[in-house]
Amino acid sequence: MSYNTENIRNIALAGHAGAGKTTLFEALLHAGGVIQTPGSVERGTTQSDTDAQEKARGHSIDSAIASIDRDGCHINLIDTAGYADFRGGSLAAFAAVETVAVVVNAAIGIEHGTRRMMEHARQRGLARVLVINRIDTEGTRLPALVDALREEFGPECLPVNLPAQGGKAVLDCFFQADGETDFSSLAAAHQQIIDQVVEINEATMGAYLDRGEASLSREQLHDAFEQCLREGHLVPICFVSARSGAGVPELLDLAGRLLPNPAEGNPPPFLNGEGEPVTVNPDPRQHVIADVFKIVNDPFVGKLGVFRVWQGTIRRDTQLFVDDSRKPFKVGHLFRLNGKAHEEIEQAIPGDIAAVAKVEEIHFDAVLHDSHEEDRIHLAPMAFPQPMFGLALTPRHKGQEQKLSQALARLAEEDPCLRTEHHKELNETVVRGLSELHLKVMVERMRERYGVEVDTHPPRIAYRETIAGRADGHHRHKKQTGGAGQFGEVFLRVEPLERGGGFEFVDEVKGGVIPNQFLPAIEKGVRQAMETGAVAGYPMQDVRVTVYDGKYHPVDSKEVAFISAGKKAFMDAVGKARPIVLEPIVDVEVAIPESSVGDVTGSLAGKRARIMGTDTQRGGEILIRAQAPLAELTDYPTELKSMTGGQGRYSLDLSHYEPVPPPVQKQLAEAWKPHVEED
Structure with a gap:
């Protein structure tokens, strides 16, 4: 191993679907010398989208991990899914990184997924970088997009480089003060970001005011830059074209020179058994503490637990415990992941991302440790979206009930937003996820991976x-x-x-x-x-x-x-x-063409929805925010497709529970009477 913790950078690529994250992931691996030729999403040849469903659909479903060793820096990259339907795995990846690079499509601008991921990263205390992709697309208005980003996310969003030569190149404006760019004076951009960085602490600001920028060393600027990222005082904006490669080497340079290493990021929110904060020290000599943020059931190597090491060093043959288990397991093989490939390594130090295989006790969010002093430490749980969509499943072939149960258990291990339930009173197995698409992919994976075919029908709504x-x-x-x-x-x-x-x-x-x-x-x-x-x-x-x-x-x-x-x-x-029935109320966000606003708002009103507001998006798209009972939205995907000619899309998140109207409660109670009488 030729690097230490200070040389590691952990970065998650996040953002809206279609922003070009996977293409950028490929371009970064190519620029870093990991692959000879970037893969293609269209041809299904990328390092990250290796699942059959990902290739068939042309977009990421799971997060993928690869690493780059460049100029003494070890960069762990995680490519996350952009569709809100699969954001469970995307958010889980945030538990393993110091930096989230939110990718924005220059041709479209700020989208719903951009806002979501920026907010999730901010709440988690992670450094954020905005990466504007497709800068060489004809007709893009990059100055207007920068203004929109600053208006949306704050004046702390500032370019660290600028496009030049019609998007064929980029020029550094943090360390460089002159040059010709496509839309802005490099000197002005340089001055703006230097002013933002030096004001983060009194010592740097004092030296700058007394003796000017020349008095500040690159180390001082780096330290101030890193502090700005940690405290949210700066969100760098970078420009790239993942297709042509413009700006991609510069993005890797930025990662190595200026992004925080595991010792510089905000301390992870670990808690003890009483819920009190615990300080975890990125010292390779301390007891081992690692957090499992991803489970993969690989048909060749078995169950893989992918983890981030926060403290201590994990070596092959190390004895580790899972959570508060008193029975250790031996690390027989230690892997580094590069897409679907598994490379055996000798050890993993603080900041490393690695994996162990064939340990059945491992589960998502498990803490691995080598001392019972740490057996009650856990990472503060992330706020995952509640799985509200449901499908009731019945095996298509007799005798496959046990096989169905095992397949569902494996799939739920991998996805923190997938839940399975079995209602004894109805003899009904129900799987719940984030959307119709989420569950459709799950059903297809169950058939492809485990040979289980099922018939589906709508389940009961999750009333309380x-x-x-x-x-x-x-x-x-x-x-x-x-x-x-x-x-x-x-x-x-x-x-x-x-x-x-x-x-x-x-x-x-x-x-x-x-x-x-x-x-x-x-x-x-x-x-x-x-x-x-x-x-x-x-x-x-x-x-x-x-x-x-x-x-x-x-x-x-x-x-x-x-x-x-x-x-x-x-x-x-x-x-x-006075017992009452409560129904789930969901936050609904519907993105539609302007021509469909009347039909969609009228339809929502007929579903007992409350319209909370509307926003006009870049390109004239309208975003409608509403709250509605989940029970009224069972056929909404089909209705929305019909009303918008297939151009509408929506997402749901559980908001709260409210009492159902009296007629609905009476209807539910009447439907339940036969079951009570049978008992």
């Missing part, structure tokens, strides 16, 4: 239940069967929590009328009742349950008796506490 009032409940469970009987009596109170409050179980039993060993049984009974609901068969939430009285028998009282008493006392209280 809660209560609107406070009430008391009581139940005495008494059963005599000849020998020792069963006895347990419970008095409890239920009351609503604020929306999103979850569940609270409170013990207010006095005088030992219910021994402490039976309280967990009562809670278990309550939780069982909450799983099946009280109105329409949906899980309950936002409820506080307080047990305050009861009775027990020194011989006949058993755990099973208090489970039953707790369950039925809870149902008794809920029935008097």
Whole structure:
């Protein structure tokens, strides 16, 4: 290994679909000497889009990793998916990098995905770089795009280089102060970014004001630049043409000279078992701490856990633990990933991205460590979008139920935004994802990878239940069967929590009328009742349950008796506490041609939607923001396609839960009655 932690750069390429991230990924690998010829998205020959679905669809679905060794610098690049349907893997990659390079299509400008990824990176405290791609496209108005970026994301967005020769080249304006560019004075751009950088700390600013720029060394400018990135005081703008290669070597130079290394980025948000911040030190001599940010089920090498090393050194034959497991595993093979290729390496130091194979205990977001002092440390969880779209699945061929279950488990391991559920009362397996496309790709992968074919139909909407009032409940469970009987009596109170409050179980039993060993049984009974609901068969939430009285028998009282008493006392209280059904309300963003605005807003209004606002995008596209019940959007993809001639697109994110209208609750309750009567 010819590099240390200070030489590592970890960069994720992110942005809207179609911005050219994968083409840029190829161009960077080519400029870095990793590949002889850049691959083509159209021909399906890229290093990153190797999955059959990616090749067939012509866009990324999973994140891909490759590394470049150039001028003593080791650059780990992660190419992420641009479609919002697959952003779970994109966001997961943010946990492994110091810098996010958000790629913008010069011909289109700021898009929805641009905003999303800039905001996610900002919230995570990552350095951000805006990379304007396709600068040689005829008719692009690059000065106007720079102005739009600064208006959208702040005046801290400043060019560090500028296009020249009609987009065939770029000129550095951070270290260079003269030259001919396509749209701006290089000297003026140089002065603007130097002024922005030097004001970050008093020492640099003082030297600059007293003795001028010539008094500042490149090291001082680098340190100030890096501090600006860390504190969000500067978002560099770079210009490239991934197709022609213009600006690509300069982007690699920028990474090596100015972007933060693992010791310079903002400290990762690690927490201990009590939720308190923990400092992780990028020291190769410390105990190992690594975070798994990607799982790959490879048909040749088995299950791969891809991780970022934050502390210590992982070597082949190292004994590692997964989370709080007391059984270690041995690192038999240590890999570096370059697209689909796996290169064996001897060790991984702090800042490295590497992988281990065939360790079944590894899972997404697992912490790998070599000392039980670290077995409760974990990376603060990221805010992934909630999977709201659902498909109910039935194996097309008899006897494949187990195979279906295993395939779903493997796919869910790889995707943090894929959930599987099994509804016992309906004998229905449901998979939930971010969109219709997300689930369609999952179903096709299940067929291609695991040979499982399924029939699909819409599942039940993920309604929830809660209560609107406070009430008391009581139940005495008494059963005599000849020998020792069963006895347990419970008095409890239920009351609503604020929306999103979850569940609270409170013990207010006095005088030992219910021994402490039976309280967990009562809670278990309550939780069982909450799983099946009280109105329409949906899980309950936002409820506080307080047990305050009861009775027990020194011989006949058993755990099973208090489970039953707790369950039925809870149902008794809920029935008097004005139970209500809650429906998921989603934030909807619909991008459409201007000519379709009337049809689309009218359609949304008919779906009980609230229009929150509209924005005009570059090129005249209209973005409509609304909130709507998810239940009203089950056929929306087809409707939107019809209304916009196939030009509309949309995304959903869970916002909150609201009570359903009374007629809807009545309808749901009536539909559930036959199931209750069967029980």
